[in-house]
Amino acid sequence: MGREHRNASDRRPAARLAHRHLARFVARIEHVDPGAHRRIKGLRLVTAYGIAAALGSLPAVAHGFSSGSAIAMLAAGFALWASVSEARMARFESSRDLAVLCLAAALGAASLAALAPAMSGFGRAGPEWILLSGAFLAGFCRKYGVLGTGVGSQFYIGQLLAFGAGLGPADLGAIAVAGAVAAVACIVPRLLSGPAERPAAVPQRIEALVDGPAAWLRPSPEFAMGLQAASAALVVLLLNSACHLTESAWAITACVYVVAGSAAGTIDRVRRRIAGTLAGVPLGLMFLPVAGDYPLLVWAAASLAMIVYAMALPERYDIACAAFAFTLVVTLAATGEHSVALLASRTWETILGGALGAAAAKWIFPLRPARAET
Template sequence: MSAILAWLNHWLERIDPGAHRRIKGLRLVTAYGLAEALGTLKDISIDVPAGMAVGALAGNIALWASVSEARSSRWQSSRDLMLLCLACALGAATFALSAPWLQLHGQAWPKIVLVAGAFLAGYLRRYGVSGAGIGSQIYIGQLLACNAQLTPGDLPAIGIAVLIAMLSAMVPRLLSGPAERPVLSPALPPTASRFRALSMPWALGLQAAVPSIIVVGLDATVGLLESVWAITACVYVVAGSAGGTRLRIRHRIVGTLIGVPLGLACLPLAQHEPMLLWSAASLAMIVYAMALPERYDVACAAFAFALMVTMAVSGEHSVTVLLARAWETALGCALAMAAAMVLFPLRDKTKDKRAAEVSPPKVR
């Protein structure tokens, strides 16, 4: 037992020296739990439609806003958390307003709204960490609204949820204070596109949007169990160059293939020990926060595990649906790879310059 604890301590220090990201992981879980608890209070949810889970929506908004926030000071973090929560609410509102008339064209077509969020998640990275977070939050808001099947009648509930989420996300950040030292994702390298008229932000947006359109088309024609998982894979494997996208795709597939079976192995505990699975999901989200952004494979495995067990505890016990997480993620990754390598390839000019300096001159 002591050997296991020593190995665990060594692993924690190697992946998270100084325990800064562990603190952020605890903050994510605290923000989600606080928002979920506030959203279920009768005085808050009394005027909300019966089918609308304000607590779950507020919890997810607070959680993913906390993931995207990466500032050092309390003031800057609070400001960004407010903007990120509002961006998520905006995404949810756009889906809720668009879904009813898109539903008239087929069950899969409301998901076409996710394509706009997918594009913004890539395009807004031109504005740094705040832009990348806002683009991601708009997509996540649309995704949450899609999963909850929100309609225009749910707009007041979205407003309540975002207010709860802002409070729940900012309070833990104010308490964590200087104990956090955010690790930012590496800056995008200078890149060049095959198409000179296509700038890097447009290429990043199209690399996510075009595969997402294909996924929606496949869902409309042949039917997919959980097409949103394939779209999400298209969005979050996009990197600043073709090589970076390849690496993220490999990490996401490997992580998903590890996390999904681990989650399925815990399926028998869903009915008998739900609190144990909720605790395991919380620990997985802490590991997720620790692993980002340096160990994307570990982060993907932790999130896939957390998703599997929370779905199981929430009543989803179909192995077919849960396994769709793996193969539809692989489908989204394959389409994103095609977009990054063939349709809108980006070349890292820094590597090209370094290779030109190292390679010997040609002898004529």
């Protein structure tokens, strides 16, 4: 009896240790997959993208536009990122916000298309300089709550998509059609998902204070965030003018989306974004040999990755960035881009943009949490 009692006593610490490790593992899974509602949103992102791409490709929709082939790409991008930014509980409010977000993306694309000829003489970057306005608005518009945050982001996304497609003034009609198609494509899945979704809580205002100058010289936190993103993006453009970067728009995008409500928060997002990109890009490159022969497999993997992206946001930004980096690489490969150098440049462009974003957050009107005052 004594020996059995001692053996049972010896097993108890081991059992408690195993239970503790199991509990930690389950908690980590919960951070990535907090519930069915987040998986439903991920499915909605993929559905909105697919509907927009399909509708935009219809001959009846693209007929009469010189850039008709760009409608599907623009509409799919507008719908996807509008669905990401939308964060309401009720169907009516969600539908309203989705329509506004698609309009914001169309306006961003139209701004770049309309101004592109005027900027063509500004060095190698040319129309890319227009992205500075979107970079600033992506930070500044957080002043206006959940919808304002999405509007600023969508305006930049619209500019980015128009820049990538090389659009000009003649394409304004196609942009308007793409915005309308995107609104339909993302509102319909939201109406069908109904009350099953519970968006992650998003703060209405940035609770932060600007360090450094006298109180009367301090801008609002949101203005400081916009200035930080735009300043970091400006450095990228100057570097691109001096020495040609492979995909400078990727570095600018990293500058825009790493800026957070405090300098410490920005540095944390930079670390997570870089870590996620370092994981996602190599995984995407592994699909490169089969991208041409098995496009269905590649698109299925990309769809699954976007579901993981929606599940991981916002708690696990690193996993979300890995999922999106993977999606970007495999979709580019599926559409015919097989240059390993270009696809791999996503990694170092992200490192460059993240480092510049962190530097801007530290040196340009640095922010600290307001609760630190108490």
